Amino acid sequence: MGLDLRLPIGLLLAVIGLLLAGFGLASGGDIYRRSLGINVNLWWGGVLLAVGIILLISARRNRSAE
Amino acid sequence: MFRIQPGFIDYLILACYLAFVIGIGFSLKRTVRTSADFFLSGRSIPAWITGLAFLSANLGAQEVMGMAASGAKYGIATSHFYWVGAIPAMVFVGVYMMPFYYGSRARSVPEYLKLRFDEKTRCFNAVSFAAMTVFSSGISLYAMGLLLAALLGWDFHASILLSAFIVLCYIFLGGLTSAIYNEVLQFFLIVAGFLPLVFLGLKDVGGWQKLVDRLKDVAVSQGFAAGAFTDSWRHLGDSSRNPMGIEWFGMLMGLGFVLSFGYWCTDFLVVQRAMAANSMAAARRTPLIAAVPKMLFPVIVILPGMIAIALTGSQGPGGFHLPPKPDGALNYDMTIPLMLGHYFPPGMLGLGLTALLASFMSGMAGNVTAFNTVWTYDIYQSYIRRNASDSHYLWMGRMATVFGIIASILAAYLATRFNNIMDFLQLVFAFVNAPLFATFLLGMFWKRATGHGAFSGLVCGTVAAALHHGLSLPKGAEAGIKGGWLGAWTAYPSEMAQNFWTAIWAWLVCFLVTILASLFSKPSPEDRLKGLVYTLTEKPPEEDLRWYQRPAPLGAVILGLALLLNIIFW
Structure with a gap:
């Protein structure tokens, strides 16, 4: 098939992760009262970024292996 | 009605998602050369992708929101739809039925009926199935338009037309492959958007044990046995003691056997995903791979409902609660959107809304791809124009996509005018x-x-x-x-x-x-x-496969795990 699906999924998760984590770093205080005082943007953004990067690396490895 | 006001960051995340969905469609355009590419992905997709798509095509927003609503209404007994219903049926279709679907080279479920039985059986199935897919995608469009209008204040017409247009774009360009690839992307987003919600909700209640305690009060106050919301089997002996109002035999036979097997084993919408797999072994593994995340999905779709009902009434002012509808009953259907709005700050809110929209689209795309295939192969090629060139049928498939989506939009508007007609049609189907x-x-x-x-x-x-x-x-x-x-x-x-x-x-x-x-x-x-x-x-040859690639041992492991879940939450 023409397209390794891990690329777009990894890329999208990484981009969303970056946006969320960046926004989480820049924001604080009051808006996190609703999420029980947890900066979910920063934490979950970091998780998504990590998952995205893992997918991208595994797609790249696969390509160089071929 | 409760309103959510998304900000710039939320719209930015939503826009990223939409760009990727359409981008996938464009990048797959050149892989579609024949009608088999368009309708069957050229039977070339690896099993992990068809497996996740098999799961995701069923995860329309109505499923996600409906399961959460049932979680709030019936508690953990809702998991019977998964651990008794879906999982055994998925194992059965992978181990026993896929050899005939994939091996017969039938291009659709109605076509299998034609090969096995005769023309009239196929016709009966094809026509009712085609009509059903159009109406269900119309009804989900309608539900989405209503939800977005109520929740975000978006224009009902604009939200319907925009999401229908996006689904049209990516299927028109890349056919089934595009729908399947996007379903996998949507699956990741659904998990990414809803999992933190469960975490926050559970933390708000005070952990699992606290949740169990509070649900006891809820069950007793509704007149059921104390554990009725957290024990899945213990109270099924007597239909008056559990909120579903069902006894174990009706549940096991009706839901477990007839309804679930009927859906997962014969509905072309899901079977089509497995038929696109790149080999017989991959086709048989497709439902088995889907079964593993499916088993865990109650955490994402049912647990939020249980959390919501436990919190309702036990929180101080400003805490989460399900609001009553005008008729006095609680508004169970809005559980997920209300929790999104309550717990997610800007940023995560965008991801949560994206997940909701992704599940709407994956459900709709599943219906549309199943419709265009059955229309083109089982109705158009069989009864209208028999011996045309392959490029003609490819063209017809694209036209059927356009037509199917226009018909869905019409059905959505029909639903706004005559809600009873939709209830009636769903009943007939x-x-x-x-x-x-x-x-x-x-x-x-x-x-x-x-x-x-x-x-x-x-x-x-x-x-x-x-x-x-x-x-x-x-x-x-x-x-x-x-x-x-x-x-x-x-x-x-x-x-x-x-x-x-x-x-x-x-x-x-x-x-x-x-x-x-x-x-x-x-x-x-x-x-x-x-x-x-x-x-x-x-029997399909299996000698060159490792044990975990063979359907039967894999299926046995999955059934064992499902049994374990039933015992843990007995």
């Missing part, structure tokens, strides 16, 4: 679907079953479903769309119990009539049934 699994079971495992037998079984089963519905009524309902329109002979404790028993009767009548009518009609010659019936088909 339920009657047509209920007996289907009996036909496939006999077709695949009993070589003596004939075309006349299958057709008369299907018709009688459908009529039996309608009769049973017409003669029974759930407790407290008025005769009409809920049943009893021929006179209420029996009353069921709940609508769910009535549905399950309708399915059981339909199945039984179809099963018996098919056998009887088959015995009275001429048997099909055996050489015509090769590859279509169990006893006349060679």
Whole structure:
């Protein structure tokens, strides 16, 4: 098939992760009262970024292996 | 009504998602050269992708929001839809049925019926299925438009047209491959958007043990056994002691056997994903791979409902609670969107809304791709234009995509004008679907079953479903769309119990009539049934596969895990 699906999924998760984590770093205080005082943007953004990067690396490895 | 006000960051995340969805469509455009590429992805997709798409095509927003609503209404017993219903059926279709679907080279489920039985059986299935897909994608469009208008204040017409247009774009360009790839992307987003919600909700309640304690109070206050919301089996002995209003036999036979097997084993919407796999082994693994995340999905779709009902009424002002509807009942259906708005700060809110939109689109795309295939192969090629060139059918597939989406939009508007018509149509489709699994079971495992037998079984089963519905009524309902329109002979404790028993009767009548009518009609010659019936088909070779790649051991492991879950949450 023409397209390794891990690329777009990894890329999208990484981009969303970056946006969320960046926004989480820049924001604080009051808006996190609703999420029980947890900066979910920063934490979950970091998780998504990590998952995205893992997918991208595994797609790249696969390509160089071929 | 509660309003959510998304900010710039939220719209930015949503825009990223939309750009990727359409981008996938464009990048797959050049892979579509023949009609087989468009409708079957050229049978070239690896099993992990078809597996996740198999799961995701069923994860429309109505499923996600409906399961959360049931979690709030019925508690953990909702997991029967997964651990008793879906999982065994998915193992069965992978291990026993996929060899016939994939091996017969049929291009659709109705086409399998044509190969195995005859033209009229195929026609009955193809026409009812095509109509059903259009209406269900219309109804989900309608639900989405209403939700976005109520929640975000978006324009009803604009949200319907925009999401229909995006789905149209990516299917038109890349066909089934594009739908499948996007379903996998949507699956990741659904998990990414909803999992933190469960975490925050659970933290708000004070952990699992606290949740169990609070649900005891909820159950007692509604007049059920104390553990009715957290024990899945213990209170099924007596239909009055559990909120579903069903006893174990009706649950096991109606939901576990007839309805779930009927859906997961015969509905082309999901089977089509497995047919796109790149080998017989991959096709058989598709539902098995899907079963693993499916088993864990109650955490994402049912647990939020249980959390929501536990929090309702036990929190101080400003805490989460389900609001009452005008008629006084709690607004269960809005559980997920309300929790999104309550717990997610800007940023995560965008991701949560993206997940909601992603699940709408994956459900709709599933219907549209199933529709364009059945329309083009089973209706257009069979009855309208028989021997055209392949490029003509490819063109017709793209046109059918456009037409199917326009028809869905019309159905959505029909639903806004005549809500009763939609309820009525869904009821009729339920009657047509209920007996289907009996036909496939006999077709695949009993070589003596004939075309006349299958057709008369299907018709009688459908009529039996309608009769049973017409003669029974759930407790407290008025005769009409809920049943009893021929006179209420029996009353069921709940609508769910009535549905399950309708399915059981339909199945039984179809099963018996098919056998009887088959015995009275001429048997099909055996050489015509090769590859279509169990006893006349060679087993697919498995020697070069490792044990975990073989369907049977994999299926056994999955069934064992599902059994374990049932025992843990007994």
